[in-house]
Amino acid sequence: MRSIAIFSLKGGVGKTTAAVNLAHAAATAGGRRTLLWDLDSQAAATLLLRSQPGLRTKARAALAGDQPLAALVEPTQFANLSLLPADRSLRRLEGDLARADRGGVIRRHLKALAPRFDRILIDSPPGRSTLADELFRAVDLLVVPSIPAPLSAAAEAALADELDRLGKAAPPLLLFWNMADRRRLLHRTLLDSHPDRLAIPSAAAVEAMTARQAPLGAFAPQSPVARSFAQLWSAVEMALLKS
Template sequence: MKTIAVFSVKGGVGKTACAVNLAYAAATQSARRTLLWDLDGQGAATFTLRLAAKPGTSARKLFAADAELDALIQPSAYPNLDVLPADKSLRHLDRLIAEDGARSLKKMLKSFDRDYDRVILDCPPGLTELAEQAFRAADLLVVPLLPSPLSERAYDQLVAHLGKHHRKGPALVPVWTMVDRRRALHKATVDAFPDRVAIPYAVEIEAMAVHQAPVAATAPNGLAARGFNKLWAEVEAALR
């Protein structure tokens, strides 16, 4: 089993779109037994796949006690793709991790070893306690970036942080998101790093919340779907 964390220092960069579409590609394109674990209290990945946390459950409590993770996992509408949903209790998870010595994410992931080939973590933004757990647990970190010098600066700071505190940490796969090549800054920034996958600014991605489905399920021949498929191919190659 390999774990891929989708992480960004800041929000609003298409992180959840990346997580959902990578999970879909893993399950369909590669026929991997895939679990998408929504760790963001907003639950956007959960919503996008037409799911919700079960009534009376709390995703936060999974970290605080020996709760059975399997009991909360739900199948999606797509073969090979299951989801561990988020709920608003995760908003206070960092405090729990910092104060109460919660179970480590890495230890929890080991319980999925026999059932899944790939686990995709949709992490909340920011260098938080949960992020540090993800850095220790993941085999690979996918980092969505807006095409701007400030985003590149934030990525360089992340690389420096990992180099200092997680020297044996995950490999990194940066990806440009929301790319509009009609804008000079976007074009110049993306062209400076031609080896990085660039996901276009596309109506299909915005419509994910409307259709509650990955773009490859609703517009499989579109530029956005092809971009996410290309990103998944790069992720798979990096995990070999």
């Protein structure tokens, strides 16, 4: 099993839609037994896969070991793709993880889930936090979306500093541009300054995911943005091979 966290220091960069589309690509195009673990208390990934985040308050208790985390895993309508849903109890997770005796909890749960899955993708909440520290030490790869804008460069530099602090314990990093629009001069300038970085185009189809409660590969598989996410998943697999 290999684990991937989709992570960003700032919100509004399309992190959750990227997580859902990458998980679907892993499960369908890749044929992997895939789990999307929603660790964001906003539960947007949970909603996008047609689960009901408001009906349960068990995620925090399961992470604490009060009940088996695996018992919360749900099937989705997509072959090979399962969901570990978020709920409102995760709003208190940071306080739990900050306790000195709770280190390594994410790593332990990943190890317990490993026999059931080939790939576990984690939609993590944005921002610098104790949970982020846990993820950095637990996963095999960090996949980080950025919008082609000046604030992204600052966020990337801050993240690089955090990973440098961890040294060899830090996971490899895969950066990509998200919601890129070449019609905008600033976007075009930054895209051209990083020609080797994969870019996911801005597209109305991504916004339609909420209404359809489905990944792009399920309802617009031939769209440019869906094909771009498929390419991104191929890049993720290549990065895992090198790690």
